[in-house]
Amino acid sequence: MSKDLRFAMLLDCYGEFLTPHQYRLTELYYCADLSLSEIAEIVGITRQGVRDGIKRGEQILQEMEDKLQFAARFNALRENYSAIASTLQSIQTQTADQPQVQTACREAMEAVYHGLELL
Template structure:
């Protein structure tokens, strides 16, 4: 199975790659083409495609190590999930033990904001 992390990193940092590296990585990871198919498509050798992909992967991994944008995104997504779960817990406890319309409204607002943030 191909590394989905590289596909995500391509979305974040793909513009800093050469056009050949970006195309080769996109075709390999996102379009699921083989090295031979990419070589035919690009008019270069299979080894040339492999080298281009490996160099591009190294650049993407280095940029992620320096900037950490994908790591930060995963952290934000996890944080949003935790916020939603906490708000749902608040809604539940509010309903079960001491109902307050204000608490219910605030918990609902938190869940809606988190859903909007997750959709982006």
């Protein structure tokens, strides 16, 4: 089972759909980066029980993402904000001698960075 950061994001988005046990196992595996054996020792179940709980959690998280596409939309929004910020920086560089454009770009950049902080 290879670790996939995608599941850490899906856990943030859809973790409430898991049982508390599934959530804890999945969080320890993906967010705390613990091995199956380490989790088994902490939780007090077998390594196979940990693996089964994580697999079931992954299945539920993936099913929710397949239906709702929230994480995909979130990532697309983040990419769009980054593209806007990059374009604004390019405009600022190209218009260094135009104070009004510089001011407008600076204000737009502040709005973009504020939007990114909200994500």
